[in-house]
Amino acid sequence: MKKGYFGEFGGCFVPELLIPPLQEVEKAMDNILPFSKFQAELKDLLNNYAGRPTPVTFCPTLSKELGFNLWLKREDLLHTGAHKMNNALGQALLARYMGKKRLIAETGAGQHGVATAAAAARLGLECVIYMGAEDVERQASNVLRMELLGATVHTVDSGSRTLKDAINETLRVWITNQETTHYCFGTAAGPHPFPTLVKKFQAVISQEAKEQMLTQTGHLPDLVVACVGGGSNAIGAFANFLEDESVKLLGVEAAGTGEPGCFNSAPLNLGSPGVLHGSYSMLLQNLDGQIEPSHSISAGLDYPGVGPEHSYLQKTGRVKYSLVKDQNVVAAFMRLSKTEGILPALESSHALAWVFDHQSEIKPGSTVLVNLSGRGDKDMGIIESVLHGQGGVAHA
Numbered sequence: 132m133k134k135g136y137f138g139e140f141g142g143c144f145v146p147e148l149l150i151p152p153l154q155e156v157e158k159a160m161d162n163i164l165p166f167s168k169f170q171a172e173l174k175d176l177l178n179n180y181a182g183r184p185t186p187v188t189f190c191p192t193l194s195k196e197l198g199f200n201l202w203l204k205r206e207d208l209l210h211t212g213a214h215k216m217n218n219a220l221g222q223a224l225l226a227r228y229m230g231k232k233r234l235i236a237e238t239g240a241g242q243h244g245v246a247t248a249a250a251a252a253r254l255g256l257e258c259v260i261y262m263g264a265e266d267v268e269r270q271a272s273n274v275l276r277m278e279l280l281g282a283t284v285h286t287v288d289s290g291s292r293t294l295k296d297a298i299n300e301t302l303r304v305w306i307t308n309q310e311t312t313h314y315c316f317g318t319a320a321g322p323h324p325f326p327t328l329v330k331k332f333q334a335v336i337s338q339e340a341k342e343q344m345l346t347q348t349g350h351l352p353d354l355v356v357a358c359v360g361g362g363s364n365a366i367g368a369f370a371n372f373l374e375d376e377s378v379k380l381l382g383v384e385a386a387g388t389g390e391p392g393c394f395n396s397a398p399l400n401l402g403s404p405g406v407l408h409g410s411y412s413m414l415l416q417n418l419d420g421q422i423e424p425s426h427s428i429s430a431g432l433d434y435p436g437v438g439p440e441h442s443y444l445q446k447t448g449r450v451k452y453s454l455v456k457d458q459n460v461v462a463a464f465m466r467l468s469k470t471e472g473i474l475p476a477l478e479s480s481h482a483l484a485w486v487f488d489h490q491s492e493i494k495p496g497s498t499v500l501v502n503l504s505g506r507g508d509k510d511m512g513i514i515e516s517v518l519h520g521q522g523g524v525a526h527a
């Protein structure tokens with residue numbers, strides 16, 4: 132396959148001024164990342180700072196209710212509360228090897244911002260985070276966490292005031308700061324080399340999960356399910372199972388409220404191919420090619436595009452992609468919390484909701500692994516407003 136492409140998807144469609152820093156990152160990915168000293172340092176950070184390996188947890192009560200064996204890969208237990216830390220530490224370390232002094236990053240739910248702020252603090256780098264104004268409001272606790280970790284948080288007021296606009300702003304800022312600054316991109320999307328680089332750092336999820344499931348159950352899971360925003364936790368959860376034909380893989384996108392005329396965040400299910408943030412992939416656009424606003428109850432999935440490898444995996448049929456509505460997500464959040472004592476992130480609750488809603492399609496006795504990408508602490512405000520009937524779900 133052509134470098135930077137997944138079939139017809141991917142590429143590097145950026146203004147000329149962004150080519151040099153992207154080439155510098157590509158060179159670092161090819162030459163520094165495989166280097167044993169780099170790998171040893173990253174492993175030490177992942178294990179002794181971030182808390183890897185994360186366990187896989189069997190859900191006894193839910194398994195009984197559902198009639199199949201439900202397991203969770205516990206990325207919610209990782210330092211700062213989500214899988215984002217795998218990539219943030221990897222890129223922060225790479226940036227230091229590249230001689231950069233400063234990280235900039237976009238964030239949606241705030242989890243990538245918090246992870247980047249923590250990684251920067253740990254590795255002695257300055258950190259500036261860009262976040263859409265709507266996300267600053269709905270994920271306020273994460274804004275404070277980033278600031279406490281020493282980062283400066285810039286509110287982005289343009290466009291839909293969410294993740295898409297935060298990425299636009301960070302790319303713009305990178306153009307004028309490339310000598311000193313690395314853009315720590317938060318998901319497996321964007322221009323080459325980011326989809327490949329982020330996958331390399333997130334693949335640890337399925338590398339561990341495969342070994343752990345073999346040790347604990349004696350076989351591979353029959354189905355692996357993950358939510359899809361830009362696609363980093365899903366590609367990390369799928370990567371080491373792609374060659375295992377017996378393992379079905381399923382990505383879950385956000386349908387939003389699901390009401391006619393309302394926005395969604397499901398480019399793989401409801402979009403068409405085009406270019407967004409430097410990559411050719413599935414996206415939400417109108418007939419003139421203008422990007423449509425997205426919506427999800429979870430800020431981390433509220434993005435009109437998706438990483439190019441997911442578009443490819445959908446096209447080849449290796450991975451299936453479905454979608455679930457906000458209200459089912461909240462129900463799944465409640466169900467896991469009450470039955471297993473785990474508060475999942477609303478993003479991860481999409482994957483759970485799909486499993487709960489499709490119980491009848493899953494073979495009794497089979498083994499299902501859900502990637503629990505993050506913990507729900509950041510979502511308490513949203514859950515509270517939903518429970519107290521103040522909406523929070525509807526958004527057109």
Ligand SMILES: Cc1ncc(COP(=O)(O)O)c(C=O)c1O
Pocket residue numbers: 213214239240241242243317318319358359360361362363364365430431432476478479504505506
């Ligand atoms: C907990 C959690 N899960 C999933 C996502 C979605 O991102 P991705 O598709 O890159 O995994 C986010 C994004 O912020 C998140 O915070």
